Amino acid sequence: MAVDSLALVQGTVNVLILKALTQGPMHGYGISKWIHDESTGALAVEDAALYQALHRLERKGLIESEWGVSDANRKAKFYTLTREGRKYLQAEVAALRRYMDALFKILQPA
């Protein structure tokens, strides 16, 4: 995508994917677009890394996949969030928030 996109902090790809899937079942391309659109292009996930993460998350049981039909009436693989995935997402977001708060507590007075 755009060259000025921010590189992603390791591990946040997972959180972004899970967050995307809270909107409902999505295929890989849809998730990629959603992240790009929601961050108004500020964040970009490389497609290769996205798919690796998807399959890894599926193995861990955080997401599930099912073949369905895309808007363009094409066969596509849709991912949905599992109950474990939802719990994991909540925990990760809370942890990230604490991390950010701590970071900014130090950085803000400056």
Added chain:
Amino acid sequence: MNDSERLHRRRQFRFPWRSRRQVAEELEAELAFHIDASAADLVAKGWSDAAARSEAVRRFGDMDYTGAYCRREDARREQEKRRTTMLDELWQDLTFAFRSMRSSRGFTTAALLTLALGIGANTAVFSVVHGVLLDPLPFHDAGQLVRVFHAQPSSGNLRGAVSEPDFLDWRESSRTAASMGAYFFADGLSGVDLTGAGDPERLSAALVTDGFFQTLGTAAILGRTLATEEHLEGRNRVVVLSHGFWTRRFAADPSIVGRTIRLDGDPFEVAGVMPPGFTYPATQAIDVWIPLSNLGPEAIPRGRDVHFLSVVARLGPGVTAAQLHDEVGGLAARLSRQFVENAGWDGVTVVGLRDTIVGDVRRPLFVLSVAVALLLVIAGVNVASLLLARASGRQRELAVRAALGAGRGRIARQLLTESLTLAAIGGALGVALGQLGVRALLASGSDILPWAADIRLDGFVLTVALVTSLAVGLVFGLVPTMRATRDLDPTLRAGARGSVGSGQRVRSALVVCEVALAVMLVIGAGLVTKSFARLSAVDLGFRSQNALVATFSVGSSHQGEERLTYVESVLEAVRALPGVQAAGSIRDLPLLGNGEVNRPTVPGRSDALGEPPAVQVHHVSTDFFQAIGTPLKSGRSFSLMDRDGTPSVTVVNEEAARRLWPGQDAVGKTVLLGSTEVRVVGVVGDIRQRGVAEPVDPAMYLHLHQNFRNRISLVVRVTGDASSYAGLVRQAIWSKDPHQTITSVTMLDDVLGRVTARPRLLAWLLSVFGAVGLTLGVLGIFGVQAYAVNQRRQEIGVRVALGAPLRSVVLLIVGRGMLLAGAGLVLGLGGAALLAGSLRAVLFGIEPLDAWTFAQVSGALLGAALLASWLPARRGLAIDPVSALRYD
């Protein structure tokens, strides 16, 4: 929409897991979709088709690595899923199996009991077979070890003992034997007195020659075995201890080697201790091995005519038993021509060592193994039949499950899990039962089984039991499972009426098998039981009731003439006890020893009669025949006037009188034993000396006062219960010599009981197995009949409603049961006729194809079958036609 629906449908019929290829294909489709979608968006932004495509691929990044990564993740996921699915399903099946077992208690109890009986009996018998027949002998390279017997074919004696000079000649000249050794051992009879530290004790001892330990090739665990020079006079006061004796008497003290213990009053140096399990030549327990040279010629003369040694040899490298037989047999033939004492001893018999030890038990154990195997099959068939009955009762349940989407394989797996669970629990119960069985067997059979100590439920036996159980569950669960899953669909449509047909046919076939096997088992049991009854009815030639036997050896503290006065004083002391009717002694008690074998010369015997037969020579005191209860047929018995210095006299048994002087009166005749002229003064009845089932040998009795022997078996005839005299007799002996060790005090009845223990045990076990088999078979008929009546309620109701006489309905039902029983009986009789031949070796006084036994068993079976078919039929009669027609 259409497309998605088709996809959806395909998913349902897909395997629960994906193959490697499917995984790869799906991934490829997923990534292709991404590239296409990405390119399509670019085209929408104005890119050309080709440029958009290559841009999409570029933006994706490392396609190859990602593909490989995703495939690996997917493969792992599939694997985990597969595992958990299988575990889930197994768990499901197991809990379901337990639930359905609990819900049908009657069925479960019947099946478990049946299995436990079948597997229990097999486990018990197999433990014994394993311990006795299959465990390796505790010797180095035991397959090379043989026993060599001296044979005198002319007298039918093929397994004779060997004289010391002959043994020495054989060992000297044999080239086929790598080594050869000999021993003198008689269970409970060859022994030495241990004195000194602690209580005096009679030890079970084997007297061995040089070569004994070398041949067996077992090393001592402590110290050493006997060296060649330690068999020489003057250096032979050395002893090797058994592990059991060492532990029992010396608390396994390792410093025992080199110490001195007193045996028969003489100091013996302990050379070493043998490993546990090495008890040869005893099969149960032995205490010590000492050099044979310690037993002087005054105890056992060493002429070529004194056969007392057992010979064991190790085959040389590459030498067969047949080669050794030819070589040593040739030697024996040459010696028999060379020495007059060896006349007729012109051959040898060579037998593998294991065969000589387990030879007598192999056949009974084989018979038992076949019996329990039959029992197991009956049990399995019974359980299969039960499962089948239950499966047809469950056909609706299964059909519903199938309709709800359970695959045929899934249902089959469920049913098999149930039968395997049943088998596993039944097997566990069976092992517990088998453990009890082994204990019971050992309690009643420990003296009659070699290596009884080795018999236990070990890992190997348990594994066999487990595999057997599972095999039974699988094999006998398969038939009902296949039947139950075959016509799942029609059942639901046909309602309850659909299930009468072929399931019933399979069950009937199973019942026929069951009855056939039970018949075979019961016939075997009948034959062996009758054989035992005949064995018990044999006239032994003596009365075993109300008689007590005390065995001891006159020790070295008594010498010369004094030995006679000592034994006589003991006899007098015992006779003086109130209630004692008579007391006398013999060297070898009947059934426990064969005396000394000798070949007398009969002056004036006509050549036409051929060589006189070999006779057993027994050394007895006065009153022996009275004490043991053998009648004097003519002449007189011994008196104290027959002593050293008066003419040598003998009493012969009827067999000897008949064989030595056919058609004449034996009393007054003379014979030569060696060079001694002996006059016959009396004839007594025949005693079965060699064994209950063995023919009577010619026997000559000599008076103790003319031919002394150390070993004394005191026979005491009393009024009333003999066992209450044991203490009194002991005291009487000790009143004459407080240091006298007494080997054993038993009832003569017990001696006989031990000898007949094996056939009795076999008869008892087979009877139990036969009864269980018969019960299962009859229950099988009952089950299939009761089920048929239940299934045919409507038909019976209709018949009765239409006015069929009750009798014809009963006949219809009973006839069907009898048909099954009859078919099973015919098959069983055929099978029994085929198998009975293998029983011949354990039968006494009865032919394997005893028609009367076959007829009795047939009658008993038909009677039982009639009852088993009639009871359900009677229930069928009670069916009210109206309710039967309304039913369902």
